[in-house]
Amino acid sequence: MTDKEMRELITTIVEPLVSHPEDIKLDLKDTDEFHEYMLEVHSDDVGRVIGKRGRIAKAIRAIVYSIQFDGPKRVRLTIVD
Secondary structure, rough: OOHHHHHHHHHHHHHOOOHHHHHHHEEEEOOEEEEEEEEEEEHHHHHHOOOOHHHHHHHOOOOOOOOHOOOOOEEEEEEEE
């Protein structure tokens, strides 16, 4: 999977959860071990994306982490609040 496809996947998952889809911002930070996607949403939507006890965030991460990304690096998703 490429960077563009991963961005589309994350956006497709997150958009229906939020009230302000126009405020979704997804940045990529490359480190030696990870392709780290930094997800920012409107302040009113942070709770919706994380969910009770982090259940929604865990589900989103499970999907994203299960995808084979190009190269040896692993993918990490960080929700910025």
